Amino acid sequence: MVTREDIEAFLDRLSADGASxxxxEPGLWLVRPSGALEFDVVVTHNPPVVLLRVKVxxxxxxxSDQAALNRRLLELNASDLLHGSYGIDQENVVLTEALELAHLDFEEFLASYESMTLSLTSHLRELAAFREAR
Known part of the structure; x- marks a missing residue:
């Protein structure tokens, strides 16, 4: 099973590509993707899974805006997201993904991380209209 130290090593490898x-706290990291992305990914080592989460x-x-947003998020869950999903936590839209630690390797972790960041990057322009409705 992947340990907290293994996740730390995965995150160190992400740093080679510009992420910081x-x-x-032990087992809880804040990851800032490289580039002009203005969001952080929270990574939580919580056996038997590691959770990746972004407050969108x-x-x-x-x-009416909430209803339209909820519909669009469900459509994106069905069409654009491979493993993760959009959801609502309290009064915020979040994007989350959970990975089993039992057989996790860096390539799977990286694929999930990149899938989340790339999907969110492509969705942010469309979701901005709902941000402005606030």
Whole structure:
């Protein structure tokens, strides 16, 4: 099973591509992707899984905007996301992914991380309209 130290090593390898990370507490990291991306990925080592999570945006205030956003997020879950999914936590839209630690290797971790960051990057322009509705 992949340990906390293994996840730290995975994150160190991401740093070679320009990402930065800091451990906020044992088993909880804040990862800043490289480039002009303005979001952080929270990585949590929580056996038997590792969780990757991004706070995307607050929910719009208007119920009609929330309904339209919820529909679009479900469509994106079905069409654009391989492993992760959009969800709602309290009053925020989040993108999450969970990976089993039992047989996790760096390539699977990297694929999930890149899938999340690339998907979110391509979705942010469309979701910006809902941010402005807030």
């Amino acid at each position: 990370h800091q451990e906020l 945006m607050p929910l719009p205030a208007e119920a």
